[in-house]
Structure formats: structure tokens, C-alpha cells
Amino acid sequence: MREPIATDVHVAFSPGDPNGVVTMPRYFFDLFHDRYVVLDPGGMSFEHAAGATAAADELARDLLITRSELRNSGSWIRVRDDGGAELYRASIDPQAPAPATLPEAEVHRFANPALRSSPAATTAE
Numbered sequence: 001m002r003e004p005i006a007t008d009v010h011v012a013f014s015p016g017d018p019n020g021v022v023t024m025p026r027y028f029f030d031l032f033h034d035r036y037v038v039l040d041p042g043g044m045s046f047e048h049a050a051g052a053t054a055a056a057d058e059l060a061r062d063l064l065i066t067r068s069e070l071r072n073s074g075s076w077i078r079v080r081d082d083g084g085a086e087l088y089r090a091s092i093d094p095q096a097p098a099p100a101t102l103p104e105a106e107v108h109r110f111a112n113p114a115l116r117s118s119p120a121a122t123t124a125e
Contacts (some may be wrong), residue, residue: 027052056090
């Protein structure tokens with residue numbers, strides 16, 4: 001295991017870990033616009049999922065103001081964890097709610113790499 005360096009913002013120190021290092025969960029914010037999906041390649045680290053959902057809401061508000069083409073388009077932000085499980089959806093336009101979340105079985109399908117290639121996992125959202 002490598003030693004953490006100052007630029008590793010996703011590393012926290014924990015007295016409970018024998019090495020003193022625990023990584024914080026990483027969350028990804030994907031943009032769904034029209035028929036396109038822009039995947040977040042890097043994500044952000046948050047201590048709890050609540051921080052990621054609050055960040056998604058703030059990102060959606062910022063995009064509503066700064067990107068006029070996303071207004072009234074039904075665009076939304078998907079929050080997923082590092083295992084691929086969808087946790088939250090934030091609508092960019094508050095008057096057009098994001099589509100309903102995936103059924104629980106489909107969320108677990110995205111989290112399981114062995115099931116990701118099945119036809120049910122590739123259905124349009």
C-alpha cells in the first residue's frame with residue numbers, strides 16, 4: 001500500500017484502521033441530456049452519500065443558470081457510487097422532474113459487473 005500524499009484529497013486518516021488510512025467513498029455525476037449521456041470520469045469524494053446528493057442538486061441549479069440549452073429539456077444528473085449503483089437523480093429544470101429511479105433489481109444489476117452486459121442493463125432510461 002502506498003503512502004498518502006498531500007494531493008490525495010479522497011484520503012482520510014482514521015485511528016481505527018491499522019494503517020491509519022481509509023479512503024472516502026467516491027461518487028460520480030453523469031449528465032443525461034436528450035439521448036446523450038456524459039459520464040463523469042473522475043467523480044468526487046464525500047464522507048456520506050448525503051453530501052453527494054446535495055452536490056448534485058447544486059450542480060443542477062448551476063447548470064440551469066449557466067447552460068441555457070439544458071433548460072426545459074428534461075435533462076438531469078445521475079449520482080452513482082464507485083460500484084456503479086445509482087443513488088440519486090437531480091433534475092436540472094425544477095419544473096421538469098427527473099425520470100423515476102431504476103427498480104431496485106436494476107440498480108443492483110449496474111453494481112454487479114457480471115450482470116452489466118445483460119440486455120436488461122442496457123435498456124434506455
